[in-house]
Amino acid sequence: MGSKEPAVRDDYLAKYRDLYQRHWWWRAREKLILKNLRAHQPKGGWKTILDVGCGDGLFFDRLMAFGDVEGVEPTAALLSEDGPHRSRIHVCPFDERFQPGKEFQLILMLDVLEHLADPAAALRRALALLAPGGMVFITVPAFRTLWTNHDVVNGHVTRYTRRSFEEVARQAGLCTQGESYFFQWLFPLKFAVRLKERIMSTPPRPASVPPAWINKPAYWLSRLEQFTWGAFPWPLGSSLMVWGTKSAKSP
Numbered sequence: 001m002g003s004k005e006p007a008v009r010d011d012y013l014a015k016y017r018d019l020y021q022r023h024w025w026w027r028a029r030e031k032l033i034l035k036n037l038r039a040h041q042p043k044g045g046w047k048t049i050l051d052v053g054c055g056d057g058l059f060f061d062r063l064m065a066f067g068d069v070e071g072v073e074p075t076a077a078l079l080s081e082d083g084p085h086r087s088r089i090h091v092c093p094f095d096e097r098f099q100p101g102k103e104f105q106l107i108l109m110l111d112v113l114e115h116l117a118d119p120a121a122a123l124r125r126a127l128a129l130l131a132p133g134g135m136v137f138i139t140v141p142a143f144r145t146l147w148t149n150h151d152v153v154n155g156h157v158t159r160y161t162r163r164s165f166e167e168v169a170r171q172a173g174l175c176t177q178g179e180s181y182f183f184q185w186l187f188p189l190k191f192a193v194r195l196k197e198r199i200m201s202t203p204p205r206p207a208s209v210p211p212a213w214i215n216k217p218a219y220w221l222s223r224l225e226q227f228t229w230g231a232f233p234w235p236l237g238s239s240l241m242v243w244g245t246k247s248a249k250s251p
Contacts, residue, residue, distance in 0.1 A: 015206060015207065015208065016055060016056075016078055017056065017058065018209060019207060019208075019209060020055070020058045021058070022209045022215070023207070023209045023210075023215070024210070024214075024215045024216070024218040024219035024222065025183075025218075025222075027219055028183075028218075028219050028222035028223060028226070029110075029139070029182075029183075029239070030059065030062065031223060031226065032182060032222075032226050032230075032241075033108075033110065033137070033139070033241075034062060035226065036137070036241065036243070037066060037106075037137065040135060040137075040243065041066055042105075045065075045066045045067045046066050046067040046104075046105040046106040046134070046135075047067050047068060047105055048067060048068055048070075048102065048103070048104045048105050048106070048131070049063055049066060049067045049068065049069045049070070049104060049105070049106045049107075049108070050069075050070055050071065050072065050100070050104040050106070050107045050108070050126075050129065051063065051069060051070070051071040051072075051108045051110070052071070052072055052094050052107060052108060052109045052110075052112055052122075052126060053072070053073060053074075053094070053109065053110065053111075053112035053115075054071030054072065054073050054089060055071075055073055055075075055078045055079070056073075056078055056079050056080055056083050056085070056089075057069075057071055057083060057084075057085030057086070057088060057089055059108075059110075060085045060088065063108075066106065067105065067106065069085075069088060070088050070089070070090070070100065070104075071085070071088060071089045071090070072089070072090045072091075072092065072094050072098055072100075073089055073090070073091055074091070074092060074093045074094060076091050079091065094122055094125060094126075095121070095122070095125055096125070098125070100129065103129055103130065103131035103134070104129055104130060104131060104134060105130075105131045105133075105134040105135070106134060106135055106136075106137065107126045107129065107130055107134070107135075107136045107137070108136075108137050108138075109122070109123070109126060109136065109137070109138045109139075110137075110138070110139050111139050111140060111141065111239075112138075112140075113138065113140050113160075113168070114140050114141050114151075114156045114157060114158055114159060114160065115154075115155055115156060115157060116157060117157055119157075119168050119172075120168050120171035120172045121172075123136070123138075123168060123169070123172035123174055124171075124172040124173060126172075127172060127173055127174060127246045127247075130245070130246050132246075133245065134245060134246070135177075135243055135244070135245055136174060136243065136244055136245065137241075137242075137243045138241070138242045138243065139239055139240065139241050139242075140159070140160045140165065140239065140240050140242075141156065141159040141160070141238065141239055141240075142159055142160055142161060142181055142236075142237055142238055142239050142240040143159055143160075143161060143187075143236070143238070144158065144159050144161075145191060145194070146159060146187065146190040146191060146194060146238055147159060147194065148190060148193050148194050148197055149197055149202060149203070149204035149205065150207065152204045153204045153205065153206055153207065154207075160240050161240070162179055162181075162240065165179070165240060165242060169242070169244065173246065173247040174244045174245075174246070174247060175244050175245050175246065175247040175248070176242060176243075176244040177243055177244045177245060178242070178243050178244070179240065179241065179242045179243075180230075180233065180237075180240075180241050181234055181235070181236055181237025181238075181239065181240055181241075182225070182226075182230060182237050182238075182239050182240075182241055183222065183225070183237050183238040183239045184225060184229065184230060184234050184236060184237040184238075185221055185222070185225055186222075186237075186238040187236045187237055187238050190238050
């Protein structure tokens with residue numbers, strides 16, 4: 001994450017914690033990530049874990065079940081100085097300036113790469129910090145056809161498909177071990193939102209937690225997907241999950 005990364009709007013930063021803690025999308029995504037980490041963790045878990053773009057460490061309490069957690073976050077405005085995990089978070093860009101002096105057995109890049117003009121460079125840096133046999137776990141938004149004002153508000157550069165992400169992985173030296181689309185049920189809804197925004201020229205607005213009559217059903221529909229049809233290799237979804245390790249050709 002270099003100095004040229006897109007700026008995140010202040011109005012989004014102010015709502016970040018509330019969105020993470022209460023919005024159905026964040027809650028369901030966390031459950032899916034934990035489910036997949038449990039499925040791939042080695043015996044005894046990972047001794048060292050790095051959460052790239054960790055914000056205020058809101059995921060740390062959950063991640064600590066898998067090993068010792070640190071984070072790196074370039075946007076200081078996302079951090080609380082008195083936060084419970086502040087001492088574990090490095091505030092700096094995720095590039096050569098980040099020198100933790102150690103390797104990590106698990107590196108998370110959760111909805112990070114879509115913000116970067118050079119995602120391969122950031123992924124390459126992650127692989128340089130990955131311990132032998134370690135795993136990189138990545139989520140990104142999927143399909144440019146789903147580009148909406150949400151992407152504008154969040155400072156996204158792009159959205160990915162499996163094919164376009166494979167090119168980033170190849171450039172970085174990531175050996176992909178698995179990939180899958182998720183939030184499959186959301187794909188047609190986001191496409192409808194895109195069409196509506198194009199027809200009505202709707203201005204971008206920051207995200208907010210929806211009312212309970214939307215928030216709860218959307219969460220449980222996402223959870224239902226995770227335990228039923230989400231296990232199948234569907235070709236569509238509003239997000240993409242990828243995991244892998246360092247290629248034998250990587251330095």
